[in-house]
Structure formats: structure tokens, C-alpha cells
Amino acid sequence: MTTVAEPRPTARPSAFARTRGWLRNPWGKPRFLVVFTWAYILWSIVPVLIAVQFSFNATRSRTVWDSFSTRWYWGDPVDSVWHDPSLRHALVQSFKLAGADVLIAVPLGVLLALGLARWHGRGSGTSNFIMLFPLVTPEIVMGVSLLLVFTHIFTLVHTGTLAQILGHITFSISFVVVIVRGRLFSIGRQYEEAAADLGASPIVALTRVLLPLLMPAIVASAAVVFAISADDFVISAWLSSGGSTDTVPIQIYAATRAAPLPSTNAIATIMMVSTLLIVTLGFLVWRFFTSGERRAGKATEDIGGAFNLT
Amino acid sequence: MYRRWLWPGFAFPGVLWLVLLFVVPFYAVLGVALGTVDPILFQPVPIWNPLEWNVGWLTEVINRLAPGGIWFDVGIRTVVYVALSLALCLLIGYPVAYYTARHAGRWKGLILILIILPLWISYMMRMLAWVNLLQANGYVNRFLMFTHVLSQPRDWLGGSASTVVFALVYGYIPYLILPLFASLDRIDRSHLEAARDLGASPWSAFRNVTLPLSKTGILGGAVLITLPMFGDYYTPNIVSSSPRTSMIGNQIDLYFHGGPQPTIGAALTIVLAAFLTLLMLYYMRSIHRAQRAVGAVGAL
Numbered sequence: 001m002t003t004v005a006e007p008r009p010t011a012r013p014s015a016f017a018r019t020r021g022w023l024r025n026p027w028g029k030p031r032f033l034v035v036f037t038w039a040y041i042l043w044s045i046v047p048v049l050i051a052v053q054f055s056f057n058a059t060r061s062r063t064v065w066d067s068f069s070t071r072w073y074w075g076d077p078v079d080s081v082w083h084d085p086s087l088r089h090a091l092v093q094s095f096k097l098a099g100a101d102v103l104i105a106v107p108l109g110v111l112l113a114l115g116l117a118r119w120h121g122r123g124s125g126t127s128n129f130i131m132l133f134p135l136v137t138p139e140i141v142m143g144v145s146l147l148l149v150f151t152h153i154f155t156l157v158h159t160g161t162l163a164q165i166l167g168h169i170t171f172s173i174s175f176v177v178v179i180v181r182g183r184l185f186s187i188g189r190q191y192e193e194a195a196a197d198l199g200a201s202p203i204v205a206l207t208r209v210l211l212p213l214l215m216p217a218i219v220a221s222a223a224v225v226f227a228i229s230a231d232d233f234v235i236s237a238w239l240s241s242g243g244s245t246d247t248v249p250i251q252i253y254a255a256t257r258a259a260p261l262p263s264t265n266a267i268a269t270i271m272m273v274s275t276l277l278i279v280t281l282g283f284l285v286w287r288f289f290t291s292g293e294r295r296a297g298k299a300t301e302d303i304g305g306a307f308n309l310t
Numbered sequence: 311m312y313r314r315w316l317w318p319g320f321a322f323p324g325v326l327w328l329v330l331l332f333v334v335p336f337y338a339v340l341g342v343a344l345g346t347v348d349p350i351l352f353q354p355v356p357i358w359n360p361l362e363w364n365v366g367w368l369t370e371v372i373n374r375l376a377p378g379g380i381w382f383d384v385g386i387r388t389v390v391y392v393a394l395s396l397a398l399c400l401l402i403g404y405p406v407a408y409y410t411a412r413h414a415g416r417w418k419g420l421i422l423i424l425i426i427l428p429l430w431i432s433y434m435m436r437m438l439a440w441v442n443l444l445q446a447n448g449y450v451n452r453f454l455m456f457t458h459v460l461s462q463p464r465d466w467l468g469g470s471a472s473t474v475v476f477a478l479v480y481g482y483i484p485y486l487i488l489p490l491f492a493s494l495d496r497i498d499r500s501h502l503e504a505a506r507d508l509g510a511s512p513w514s515a516f517r518n519v520t521l522p523l524s525k526t527g528i529l530g531g532a533v534l535i536t537l538p539m540f541g542d543y544y545t546p547n548i549v550s551s552s553p554r555t556s557m558i559g560n561q562i563d564l565y566f567h568g569g570p571q572p573t574i575g576a577a578l579t580i581v582l583a584a585f586l587t588l589l590m591l592y593y594m595r596s597i598h599r600a601q602r603a604v605g606a607v608g609a610l
Contacts, residue, residue, distance in 0.1 A: 033409035040406045041424045044484070048431055050449065051439035063448045108324045115321025123318070127325045134332055136533065136590060137583075138541025140559050144566065144579045145335035148342050152356050153334065170331040173324055202316055231432045233544060238566075252434040256441050256548050265442070268435040279430050 048272075055265035062262055072266040081266050089244060090251040091267060095274075096161065097236065097247060098229040101168040106222050108169070109176025110214070114206075116177065117184045134174045142171060143238030150239065160241035167235040172228060176221040183217035216289040223282025230275050336583075343367060343576035354573045367577040375581065381561060388557040391471070392539045395478040396532060402479070403487045403531070408520075411494035425491070428484045437548045440477060441467065444549070469552025477549045478539055486531035493527025494520070525600040533593045537586055558582055 054062045058069035069075060074082035081087045116128050134142065146167045150157050157163050191213060195205035233249035240246055246254070248271045255264040341356035344363035348355050357363055374381040410421050428436065443450050444466040451463040466473050497520060505515040543559030558578070565575030 030409070030413055033405055033413060037406045037409045037414075037421065040402060041421070044428050044480075045424065047439035047443055048428075048436060051435065051442055054442060062442045063445045108327060111320045112324025115317050115319070115324070119317035119321055121318060124321070127321055130325065130328050130333065134328070136537055138538050138559075138586065140541035140543060140562055141339075141579055141583050141586075142332075142335075144562065144576065145339045146331070147566070148338040148356075148572070148576065149331070149335035152342065152354075153338050154330075166331055170327070173327065177324070227430050231434075233434055249432055249434040252432075252438050253544060253548065256434075256438050257551055260438070260441075264438060268432065268438055272431050272435050275430055275432070 051265050052269045052272075054262050055269045057262045060261055062260065062265060072261065072263040073270075076263070079261055079263050081263055081270065084263060086243060086246070087251060087263060087267050090246050090248045091270065093161070093245060094230055094248040094271060097164055097168050098226045100165045101172050101229040102222050102225050104165075105169045105172035105225050106176055106218060109173045109221060110180050110218055112173065113177040113180035113184060114210075117181055131174050131177055134171050135178070139171075139232075139234035142167070143234045146170070146235065147238045158241065159239050160245050163239040163241075164236050164245060164247075167239050168229045168232060171232070171235060172225045175224055175228065179221040179224065180214060180217045183214055187213050216286045219282050219285045219289065223279045226278050227275050230271060339576050339579055339583075342573055343580045345573065347571065347573050352571065354571075354576070367573050368580065371574060371577040371581055381558075384556055384558060384561060387471075387555070388540065388559075391475055391478065391557060392536055394475050395482065395539060396536055398475070398479045399483045399486045399535060400528065400532075403483050403490055404528075407487050407490035407494050407527075411491050411497075422491070425484065425487055429488075433481055434544075434548075436481060437477060437545065440480065441548060444473065467549055469550045469554045471555055473549050474546045474555045477545050478542065481545055482535040482539060485534050489531040489534060490524065490527040493524045493530070497523045522600075523604055526597055526604060529593055529597045529600060533590060533597075537590065540586055540589075541582065 053065070055072055056068050056070065057066055058071060059066040072080050074080050077083055081091065112131065116124065116131065146163070147159070150159060150163050157166065187210075191209050192205050195209045196202070200208065231249065232247075233253060236245075236247045237250050237253070240250060248267055252264055252268050255261075337358075338356070340363075341358050342354045344365060344367070345354055345356040346364055347353070371381075373379050375385045376382065406425070410418060410425065414421050442448060445451070446463045446465065450466065451460065454460040455463065501519050501523070502515055505519045506512070510518065541559050543557060543563045546555045546557055546560060547563075559582075562575050562578050562582070565578065566572050
């Protein structure tokens, strides 16, 4: 990209004239946009960093900084995350739901993606249509419907951990399908066909050729499923059976509406760091698997593909 | 023979799961909403046979939402909040996505990561962050008093509509920026150069080339954030918890978790879902049209 030098004005122009100057030169650096974008990034991230900072506050205040302390993580004998049973349970419950969700939703979603991409017979259109719906259904509609199905039809499943796991899997499957199917389309059919020409049965072609090629998408979808499960508030809350099945987001929600202590910030920080670690790990594994097929603009294309719902 | 059943067999468990836990649950909402209520226990009595459905509760809910009904204000407020938030999200998000796609250069990767970062941070954590900042003696009030914008602390969290809209924008904007970025990033630079060579001013090149070509991203992002915003109840609860800022989602929440009549909550859920389906069909039609228009430009 060539940058055209901006004409140097002799007299100091007004702010308006300078703004016009930026707009006039479409191939130069639009400085207003630079400032605007970085301001947006600061606005979106700094509040969270301040919340993290106050999780290390030595006093009970979340607004006035005193000094650094790990009191709200384990130091405080009553209200720290480690010693307050409701906070500790919430953390365990969140990890339990996210773990079970990854273990079940990822295999189900991978199979569904493979099936939907290769099956063109009767019923495939309807199945595809049903698969897309959970992505655009507001969580409250899904929460109400799952609550009512567990209280009126599948009454063997009471509200509580099992219902929460079933709910989380239900909203996660479609994300796995979208990610894996994107990868399936970008791989194309030629590898499978080559394997078939060399005498491999569909099952062998699948396990020896297609699955290794799908690994990056499987890893990425596992990280995404963990993140959306750990983030979920509505489904967990509607299917919760009270204190012992509250997750971290439910605790944050309840505490924020009452009078929260910095321990709320602490539990939120722990959850955030865990999610970011898992997502980073997923990203590194994904890079490792795709390192041979690197080309410019690949990542941005993948993002574009993932959002191409229609 | 097994080859014929291989792929449908792969899809079967997932499809069965979604039928049992997505389609059947929706039918459960219909059954409860169109059912009756036990006169003594006030418990909903669902009716599963569509021929016996009772539309009484549904018409009751529609009457409440109609002009003059007790939920009319809530309905209007929900639409106004969502529309305002969408407009603000676009106003803030478009320049950011535009800069990242077009001008970020070697910073593109880093900026992209920083833009995606909030998506991995729990929504509740991000709301908690602002609740801390907006306290009476929080950083926001202290900053505004330090700069003499305010002479005394403002009660941001006591039922202020602007705080709710602000929180909605803060919460949902990352979901809008990504599809916007994806559509802007796909635009071929040569289209713009052609427009400029043919004498278009930068502004008219933006208006006549970039903007129409990014329309699919605008619409896609709008779907992605407006549908969940219409069902949101936790954001207004966290940053205001006042009936003055309550949205449709809050009414549904109240009828299940506070009020005695889940039947009304279920009927309201049906009305909301029907409204959102119409909205989505409208969006899909617009996206389809925009895509066809983009196809025409691409063919040139």
C-alpha cells in the first residue's frame, strides 16, 4: 500500500478543516479512526481490568483502592472464594457443567456436522433447519421451554445439575456443527475421494483421513463450547434447583444485585482466567494442527466463514 | 447397504437430541400457554391436543400488550431500548470494524484479538465491572466530579434508562463488530479504486461502494444482537432493577420466578417468539437481497 504524503498546511487549520483533510485522503492513515478504534478497545477492556484489580483489594470496598491482598481469594476465613461454600460450589458447578458439555456436545456436534454435510436424502433439509434454530433463539425462550419440558413432560429429569447439563448441550451442539462444517467445506471432498480410489472404505477414509483433517475444528469447537458454557447465565439459572446448583454467573448476578464484596470480583476473575487459558490453549493447538496450511488472511477468512449463517 | 445409512446415521443422534430437547420443549410451552389453570392450586394444566387448545391466555397477553394495556409501555420501552442500542452499536462498531479491516495494516492481528477478547469474558463479569465503576463513589462519579461535569455523585444504578441502554451496548457490541469486520474485510479494494478513478469523492465512494457491500455484515450483526436483546432481562435487572426500566424479558422472568402464573409467562414467551420469528424472516429477506446485490457488483 502506498501512502500519499499529506500536503503541509501553511497556517494552522481549524479542527474542522483538519478532519476534512483526513477524509480527503482515503489512502493515507485516517487518524480519527485510529484514535477511535483504540479508544473503543480501551473502553471494552479497561473496566474488566479494574474489576480484576479490586479482586485484590485489602478492604471490603470495590470502589476505593487500599492495598494489594489475596484476602478475597483464600485469606479471609469467612468470605473468601476458598472459604465461602456458596462461592466454592459455584466454581465447581460451573466447571462440572462446562466439562460435561464439552465431552458430550463436541462428539454429537461433529457427527451431526459430518452427517449434515454428506447426507442429501429425505429429511436432511429439515434437520439442517432444526440445527440452525438454537443459534438464533433468545436464551429466555430456550430457558422457558426447557423448564416447562422438565416440569411437564420429561418429569424424571428434575431441575438441577442433570437438567442444566442437558440444557447446555442443547445450545452448544449447533456451535460445534457450524465450526466443524466450515472446516469440512474448506477441506473439500478430494482427500476422501483419493482415499476411496485407493480402496479405503468410507469408515477408514473417515477415521484415517477426514478426522485428522478435522482436528483443528474439533479443538476450536471444544474451546468455544467451554467458553459459552462457562459464560451461560440464563439456561443455568432457569434450570437451577437452588443454592447447590448455582453457577459462577448466577452468583455474580445475585451478588451484584445485593451488596457484593470483592470476593465476587475474585470468583469472576478466576472464571475469566480459566476460560482465557482454555481458549488460548485451544488456539495454540489449532495453530499447531494447521501450521502446514498457513496462508495470508486465513484467520480472517475463518472468522468470516463462521459468521456466514445464511 | 450400510453406505446409504452411514451419513443419516451420523446425523441421527444430534437430530434426535435437538428434537427431544429443542422441538419438544417448544411444544411444552405451547401446551402450557394454550392450556388451563387449576382453579385451586393455581398450577398450570397443559393441554397437549391442539384441537382442545384454549386461546384465552394468549388473547389476554395480546390485550395487555395492546395500546391501553398494562404492558403497552413495557413493549414500547423494549423496542425503544433495543433500537437505540442497535443504533449506538452500529455507530461505534462500524468505524472500528472499518478501520480494522481497511487501515490497521500490521496492527490488524493484534486489534482483532483485542476486539474478540471481550467475547471470551463472561457477560456477567463485564456487567459487574460497570456496576463497580458506576457506584456512588465509583471511578465514573469521581472522574466526573473531578472534571466538574457533576457537582455531586449521580445515582447511575437507580433505574436510569440511559444506564440500561449503555449496558446493552457494552454487552452486545462485540457480537456486532465481528460480522461487520468479516464483511468489510471481504470487499475487494479494486472496487474502491475503480470508484475513485471514475471521479467519486471519498465520501461518495464510501456511500456507493463500501456501505452497500458491507450491508450483509450490518444485517447479519443486527440479527445477532437484536434477537438476544429482545429476550434480555438480566441486564436491566443488574444495572437498574427498577420497574421503570423493565423489558418484556423481565415480565416473563417475573411470571415464572415471582408471580403465581407460569401460564401467562408461557403465553408471553409464545408472543415474543412469534414476534422474533417475523423479525428474523424480515432480516433474512433483506440479507438475501443484499447478497444478490453484492453478487451483481462482484460480477462487474
